Amino acid sequence: MLNRRDFLKSAAVAAAGTGALPGFIGHAMATTTKARHHVVIVGGGYGGATAAKYLRMWGNGAVDVTLIERNTTFVSCPISNLVIGGVKRIEDITISYDNLKSKWGVKLITDEATAIDVDKKTVTTAKHGTIAWDRLVLSPGIDLLPGRIGGLEGKEDRIPHAWKAGPQTVLLRKQLEAMPDGGVFAMHIPRAPYRCPPGPYERACLVANYLREAKPKSKVLVLDANGEIQSKKALFTQAFERYGALLEYVPNSALQSVDADTLTAELEFDSIKADVLNVIPPMRAGNIAATTGLPLINDAWVDVDWLTLEAKGMPGVHVLGDALFPAPAMPKSGHMANQHAKVAAAAILNLFEGLPPNPTPVVMNTCYSFVDARNVIHVASVHQFDSAKKQPMPVAGAGGVSAMANDLEGKAALAWARNIWADMLA
Amino acid sequence: MKLNIAIAAFGIAGLVGAAHAQDPNLARNLAATCANCHGTNGKSLGGMESLAGEPKEKLLQKLADYRSGDKPATIMHQIVVGYTDEQLDLITTWFAAQK
CATH class of the missing domain: 3.50.50.60 (FAD/NAD(P)-binding domain)
Incomplete structure (x- = not known):
C-alpha cells in the first residue's frame, strides 16, 4: 500500500x-x-x-x-x-x-x-x-493480437511489428540495415481502427526513402488489409508515386498467415516471400x-x-x-x-x-507524417462537444490536410514533437 | 485550490462579462488545447510561436489574419476556424495573462 x-x-x-x-x-x-x-x-x-x-x-x-x-x-x-x-x-x-x-x-x-x-x-x-x-x-x-494471424504468435523477434516504440523499433531498423540490396521489405497494415491511421504509410515512405539511397534495387511492398489508404490518401498516393517502382501499394491484402522460418506472407490469393517482414497485427x-x-x-x-x-x-x-x-x-x-x-x-x-x-470541452488533433527525410504532410481537426449527441463532433469546415508535402512542415513536425514531449514530461 | 478557481472565475467574468454558467476554468482548459504545439501554458520550446504574455489584441489579430488568409499558414488557417469567437477571446485573454 x-x-x-x-x-x-x-x-x-x-x-x-x-x-x-x-x-x-x-x-x-x-x-x-x-x-x-x-x-x-x-x-x-x-x-x-x-x-x-x-x-x-x-x-x-x-x-x-x-x-x-x-x-x-x-x-x-x-x-x-x-x-x-x-x-x-x-x-x-x-x-x-x-x-x-x-x-x-x-x-x-x-x-x-x-x-x-x-x-x-x-x-x-x-x-x-x-x-x-x-x-x-x-x-x-x-x-497487439498476433494470435489472429496464423504463425505469428511469439515470432515478434523474427517478424517485428514495431508498433510500440522501443526495442521493436531498433530491431526493425537493424533488419533493414542487414537486408541485401535487391531485397523485399513487406509490411502489413491491419483493418482499421488501429493506432495512428497515417503511421503505416509514413513508415512505407521512410523505408523507401532509405532504400532509394542505400539499396536502390530493393522493393517496399505495402500489404493493406483495408481497401484504400486510411489517412491523407491523396497526399500519400502522390508520395508513393514519387518512389516509382521502389514502392508498391496493394489494397485489400488481409494477411492470413506467416511462415517465420521463410519470412513468407500468405494472402488469400497470393504468397509473398520477403527479406524483411513487418507485420502490424490487429489490436x-x-x-x-x-x-x-x-x-x-x-x-x-x-x-x-x-x-x-x-x-x-x-x-x-x-x-x-x-x-x-x-x-x-x-x-x-x-x-x-x-x-x-x-x-x-x-x-x-x-x-x-x-x-x-x-x-463544453474541446479537443483538437494534429498529425504530421514524413514522406521522406525532410518533407511532411499533416492532417488536423477540431472537435467540439455536442450536448445533444453527448460526444465531441468534428467542426465542419475546420481542419484539413496539407496542400502538398513541404519542408516547412518538416520543421514544424519536429517542433511539435519537442513541444508535446515537454507538455507531457517536462 | 478553491481560492484559485474563485480567482479564475472572477477574472473571466470581469474580462469578458460572461455571467452565464460555464466552467470556472474554461479559458485555461481551452488554452490547454494549444499547448501540444505551443508549449505548456503557451511557453514554446522553439519552432512554434510562444503565446504566453503576448498582448490579447495582437493574438486576436493574428488569428483573424489566419482566418481571412491575410497571414499565410501551413495549418493554423484550418485550426482557427474550429473555435468560436467567444472561445478565441477566452484563449487569447488567458495567454495574455501568462507571465
Whole structure:
C-alpha cells in the first residue's frame, strides 16, 4: 500500500528542491489534517504522462498522483518511423520520467498493473502490491493480437511489428540495415481502427526513402488489409508515386498467415516471400482495460462518457487515448491522447471540488507524417462537444490536410514533437 | 485550490462579462488545447510561436489574419476556424495573462 505521508514528504522535498511549485508546500502543510485525494494512473504514454503532469499542475499540488508504468523511460511512437528510416536514433525519441518526479511531485512506480477492483478502489501490481485510489486513470494504449494471424504468435523477434516504440523499433531498423540490396521489405497494415491511421504509410515512405539511397534495387511492398489508404490518401498516393517502382501499394491484402522460418506472407490469393517482414497485427485496448470488465465496443475499445472520460457505468475509472472507442472522426493518436488527458484532468479536479465537469470541452488533433527525410504532410481537426449527441463532433469546415508535402512542415513536425514531449514530461 | 478557481472565475467574468454558467476554468482548459504545439501554458520550446504574455489584441489579430488568409499558414488557417469567437477571446485573454 502506498504510504501517503512518505509520498507527501518526498513530493514536498522535490518541490522545494526545484522551486517549481510555489505555494505547494504551504498547501501540503495546510491540508495534511484532511484527507488528500489520490489519483492512480496506469500507463505513462501520451495520455497518462500528460494526465499526471496536468493533475499536479492544475491541482497546485493538492492532489497526490501515482503513475504506474512498466518501462523505465518514455519512448515516443510519433517520430519512431524516422528511426526505422535511419534519419533519427532511438536516443532522439527516448525521454526520462525524472521531471514528472522531481519537478511535479508525481510518484512513479516502475511496474505492471495486473488487475483493478472498482468496488474496493484498488489496483494490483506485479511487484508493488495493491494500491488504493480515489480516482483511477487508465491510459493503457493498445495491445497487439498476433494470435489472429496464423504463425505469428511469439515470432515478434523474427517478424517485428514495431508498433510500440522501443526495442521493436531498433530491431526493425537493424533488419533493414542487414537486408541485401535487391531485397523485399513487406509490411502489413491491419483493418482499421488501429493506432495512428497515417503511421503505416509514413513508415512505407521512410523505408523507401532509405532504400532509394542505400539499396536502390530493393522493393517496399505495402500489404493493406483495408481497401484504400486510411489517412491523407491523396497526399500519400502522390508520395508513393514519387518512389516509382521502389514502392508498391496493394489494397485489400488481409494477411492470413506467416511462415517465420521463410519470412513468407500468405494472402488469400497470393504468397509473398520477403527479406524483411513487418507485420502490424490487429489490436485492441491495452490488456488492463480489455480484461478487467470495462465496457468494450466490438470487444476491442472502451466506451466512455466524453465529459469526464470515465468508462460507461464505471464512475471513478477514467480511460484515455488509443484504448477508447473514438468519437466520430477522432483518430487514435498521441496528440489526441494528450488532449483526452487534459479533459480528464480538469474533470477530476472539478469532481474533487464538488463541481460538475466542464460541460463544453474541446479537443483538437494534429498529425504530421514524413514522406521522406525532410518533407511532411499533416492532417488536423477540431472537435467540439455536442450536448445533444453527448460526444465531441468534428467542426465542419475546420481542419484539413496539407496542400502538398513541404519542408516547412518538416520543421514544424519536429517542433511539435519537442513541444508535446515537454507538455507531457517536462 | 478553491481560492484559485474563485480567482479564475472572477477574472473571466470581469474580462469578458460572461455571467452565464460555464466552467470556472474554461479559458485555461481551452488554452490547454494549444499547448501540444505551443508549449505548456503557451511557453514554446522553439519552432512554434510562444503565446504566453503576448498582448490579447495582437493574438486576436493574428488569428483573424489566419482566418481571412491575410497571414499565410501551413495549418493554423484550418485550426482557427474550429473555435468560436467567444472561445478565441477566452484563449487569447488567458495567454495574455501568462507571465
